[in-house]
Amino acid sequence: MTLTKQQEGSNLTVFAEGRLDTTTAPQLDELLKTSLDGVTQLTLDFSRLAYVSSAGLRVILSTQKLMSKKGKLVVRNVQEAVRDVFEVTGFSNILTIE
Numbered sequence: 001m002t003l004t005k006q007q008e009g010s011n012l013t014v015f016a017e018g019r020l021d022t023t024t025a026p027q028l029d030e031l032l033k034t035s036l037d038g039v040t041q042l043t044l045d046f047s048r049l050a051y052v053s054s055a056g057l058r059v060i061l062s063t064q065k066l067m068s069k070k071g072k073l074v075v076r077n078v079q080e081a082v083r084d085v086f087e088v089t090g091f092s093n094i095l096t097i098e
Contacts, residue, residue: 003031010071011041017048020056029059040071047077052085064095074098 001018012035020028036042042063052060060075067073076098078086086092 001027003028005031005035007035007039010039011043012036012039013043013045015045015048019051019053020049020059021051021053022055025053025055025059028056029062032059032063036066036070039067042067042071042073044073044075045077046075046079046082049079049082052082057085057089057091060091060095072096 001016001020001024003017004015006013006015014028014031014035016028018024032042044060044063064073074096078097083092083097086095086097
């Protein structure tokens with residue numbers, strides 16, 4: 001998985017490309033843990049994310065809980081396969097998806 005981040009003030013956008021699974025979830029978790037100081041708006045851009053596993057969902061959920069105390073988390077450009085996982089797991093009811 002390839003991760004890129006773009007920050008403008010207190011707004012951070014993280015672009016994820018590839019598969020968010022057991023192998024790559026720790027990579028996203030580490031990037032987020034080290035990047036969220038002072039961030040009030042976090043956007044996860046999943047336009048190039050092809051797959052998400054339960055390990056990836058755990059990282060997204062823990063990030064959602066953290067951001068609910070600091071500001072806002074938005075998930076954008078979700079591919080159909082990932083959107084289906086969000087719907088089946090109920091994440092589409094928890095997350096702000098645009």
